Amino acid sequence: MRVAIVTVGDELLAGDTVNTNAAWLGERLTERGVGVERVVTLPDRVGDIARVVNEYRAEYDAVLVTGGLGPTHDDLTMDGVAAAFGREVVESEEALEWLAEAGGYTADDLAEGTADIPRGARMLKNPEGVAPGCVIGSVYVLPGVPAEMKAMFETVAEEFSGEVEHVASVVADEPESALIDRIDELRDRFDVTVGSYPGDSVRVKIQGGEAEAEAAAAWLRERVDLKETGE
Structure with missing residues (x-):
């Protein structure tokens, strides 16, 4: 299995935050026999995210995207991934139900956009946070906060495998x-x-x-x- 890792965030490019997510994912995937063949860091720009995700999903068996999830002004990853598939971002009823069950949140408690994922995507629960991730096609979208990213990856780790050398x-x-x-x-x-x-x-x-x-x-x-x- 051949994969690419895409990390998103202006703070990573500026050096304000150390990109530990890429190293951790590379190590975990390699342990599972998966070949990590690309690691790229992108700014918080919808066009850049869409272009790279579209290119990589055609070339690799899977693409892991981390960072930029949530309702704030610079959380644009879901929009970029949705654009790569030509889909819109919509509020996920499954995410709302999970947030209500796991965290006791109502829709009124959540900032607008918190439960949004690309239409038709599979929602991924966030065991350590609020913003959900998703899987659409062969693209896995995970949070940027390291503890949240690691916990969410473990929920899908069995979907990544290869020959362990x-x-x-x-x-x-x-x-x-x-x-x-x-x-x-x-x-x-x-x-x-x-x-x-x-x-x-x-x-x-x-x-x-x-x-x-x-x-x-x-x-x-x-x-x-x-x-x-x-x-």
Whole structure:
């Protein structure tokens, strides 16, 4: 399964808020064997949201959109997603019923637009908040507040699956550039994917079938200066 993640918010682009949602979703989806192939951050503009969602829903098995849900002036994500499908945004009776049952809200308690989702969309309950999410086609619309986004994602997590690859790591006490020849040879010898992540040391991440990944890691450990753990 191949997916794209779209995070929405002027505050993310300005650096006022750190985009932790994309990292968390990427990790959770990868754990489920899903290939995350795009992550993009968009401003609170209906046209931009509609254009990117329309492009990505044609290219990927699913699109996850976070941020910009609710009734305030800059909560435009539902409008953008609806525009991508050529639909209008309407008040969801299911959302109103859920808000009444779960939170004791009446329609008069809610700001206008709180329960609005694209016409024909499947409403998603918000276990940690008020604004509902939705699923329309292959597009999943989740809140931007991290606690709400995480809780809502867990309600649909089983809808995302793929082949989970085994991961083996080798931590080398050498410059990343010095490892190029050995990583190239490893790729030639083994049917795995390899990533290298420099810092105080270089972590080489090897993914593939369990036996193949572990064999590749063992081969590399014999050919690099390993970082001492201090234990």
